Amino acid sequence: MHEGPTAEGAGLAGDRVVAVGSAARILVAATARALRGEDCADLGHSGPVSRFPGAPEPVRRAAATRAAGRVALTVAQAGEVDAARVARWFADQYPRQRYPGVVLGSPHGAAAHLAVALGVPWLPAGFEMSVHWTDGAVDRPGAALEHGAALAAPLLAANADVHLRQVHCPASRGPLSAVTVSLTARWRTLPAAYARFLAERLAPGAPVLLLRDARTWPVLDGGQGHSFQVGCPGSGLDPVDFDPDSHALRQVLRSAGGDDTCWEPPEVSAASGSAEHGVESGFELAARDFSTRQGHPLHRVLVPRPAALSAAVADLYRRWLRGAGKTGDRLVVECGRLLDPWQVVRAGMVPYWCENATRRSVDEAEWWLAGSEPFSSVDVLPEPPGMRSPALAGLPQWLAVAGFGRRRRALDRASARGYPVTSVPTRRATEVLRAQPYDLPVPPALGVTEALTVLRDSATYQGLLVS
Numbered sequence: 001m002h003e004g005p006t007a008e009g010a011g012l013a014g015d016r017v018v019a020v021g022s023a024a025r026i027l028v029a030a031t032a033r034a035l036r037g038e039d040c041a042d043l044g045h046s047g048p049v050s051r052f053p054g055a056p057e058p059v060r061r062a063a064a065t066r067a068a069g070r071v072a073l074t075v076a077q078a079g080e081v082d083a084a085r086v087a088r089w090f091a092d093q094y095p096r097q098r099y100p101g102v103v104l105g106s107p108h109g110a111a112a113h114l115a116v117a118l119g120v121p122w123l124p125a126g127f128e129m130s131v132h133w134t135d136g137a138v139d140r141p142g143a144a145l146e147h148g149a150a151l152a153a154p155l156l157a158a159n160a161d162v163h164l165r166q167v168h169c170p171a172s173r174g175p176l177s178a179v180t181v182s183l184t185a186r187w188r189t190l191p192a193a194y195a196r197f198l199a200e201r202l203a204p205g206a207p208v209l210l211l212r213d214a215r216t217w218p219v220l221d222g223g224q225g226h227s228f229q230v231g232c233p234g235s236g237l238d239p240v241d242f243d244p245d246s247h248a249l250r251q252v253l254r255s256a257g258g259d260d261t262c263w264e265p266p267e268v269s270a271a272s273g274s275a276e277h278g279v280e281s282g283f284e285l286a287a288r289d290f291s292t293r294q295g296h297p298l299h300r301v302l303v304p305r306p307a308a309l310s311a312a313v314a315d316l317y318r319r320w321l322r323g324a325g326k327t328g329d330r331l332v333v334e335c336g337r338l339l340d341p342w343q344v345v346r347a348g349m350v351p352y353w354c355e356n357a358t359r360r361s362v363d364e365a366e367w368w369l370a371g372s373e374p375f376s377s378v379d380v381l382p383e384p385p386g387m388r389s390p391a392l393a394g395l396p397q398w399l400a401v402a403g404f405g406r407r408r409r410a411l412d413r414a415s416a417r418g419y420p421v422t423s424v425p426t427r428r429a430t431e432v433l434r435a436q437p438y439d440l441p442v443p444p445a446l447g448v449t450e451a452l453t454v455l456r457d458s459a460t461y462q463g464l465l466v467s
Contacts, residue, residue: 011082014089044425109353236358236391348439
């Protein structure tokens with residue numbers, strides 16, 4: 001991945017702080033490239049497990065943990081994180097010009113596609129970090145909490161404007177949760193770099209769209225700016241599946257090299273809070289206040305589950321393409337980091353984004369396809385997670401998604417080879433989409449008013465809340 005611009009100031013550069021392969025990092029990079037008329041051919045690299053598809057589990061786990069250790073922050077570096085510098089790094093990736101709007105909020109592949117259709121940037125309300133845990137173990141969530149709390153103290157002392165959410169999830173991070181801790185920093189207010197971006201780069205009266213992941217999860221919050229959750233919605237499991245007597249947990253821990261008899265999660269007294277990709281209320285209020293003062297209307301889109309926004313944006317793209325005289329009859333089903341907004345627009349395709357390769361995500365894609373007007377072609381890009389989990393969709397289910405195509409039904413072979421234990425880079429999506437026929441010229445940018453109309457139409461059957 002290319003290094004982004006580095007802002008002046010103390011602390012680590014943004015490209016060093018933000019976790020490699022994290023959603024915010026990939027989506028900002030993909031959106032910024034699309035607005036420059038570039039694809040994602042330079043994004044990502046094959047993970048080490050891609051070289052060992054037939055190797056025993058211990059060999060692949062060892063390769064994955066070594067690779068994670070090379071890119072994770074050290075404990076000392078965690079204290080040098082400057083969240084303000086990260087915000088500048090995100091904002092500076094976009095071309096310096098005036099925009100007809102901006103999309104802020106939770107990371108979501110469809111949000112990047114929406115931003116590209118509107119011709120506007122997407123900026124995240126938080127970012128993920130991965131920090132070394134030398135004496136870690138996948139089956140010791142209590143020890144993970146202790147280590148994370150120790151890391152959080154100096155980081156929060158230097159960054160009072162963020163809340164740190166620690167996630168210990170062997171179901172989504174596998175053996176990596178034994179050697180690193182995952183911290184999501186969520187801004188409690190609008191970062192200065194974002195405020196400057198809105199003031200300098202938005203056209204007069206340009207609207208602001210705030211997308212908020214509304215999913216909840218049991219959270220342990222000590223009230224010191226650091227909170228902790230065991231498991232996450234993106235695992236494809238439910239909170240009850242992380243209880244010590246869960247059969248699914250036993251399968252997950254065995255796959256990740258853990259021991260289910262050692263699993264003792266911390267007691268969670270509170271019922272539920274927003275999951276790790278939620279938006280802090282202070283961030284939303286600050287964005288609304290600033291937008292009002294600057295004369296930019298703010299519209300909020302509350303997303304109850306990722307598939308709701310994916311379906312709404314796919315419907316929006318179909319209408320947008322047909323309004324420009326195109327068929328809107330070719331679909332690409334993307335997954336995780338396997339997306340390329342510019343190549344989607346260049347090919348005149350409709351994008352549907354799955355958050356991950358879990359059965360839950362793929363089920364939702366199938367339901368949407370079953371209720372949609374048929375597509376002449378369906379290309380499917382399943383992202384292998386690099387590990388096994390009882391929540392994952394099998395290749396037959398992905399093939400069933402491709403089967404909705406009337407004339408073309410394609411499941412990417414490179415992604416399917418070694419699924420689910422291998423990994424493929426973001427640029428694999430670019431390679432697949434580059435092979436699609438061109439459908440130029442690119443349609444004129446979609447208007448925000450029209451986009452909001454389609455999103456509101458989707459609210460009645462997808463559950464989106466648009467205000």
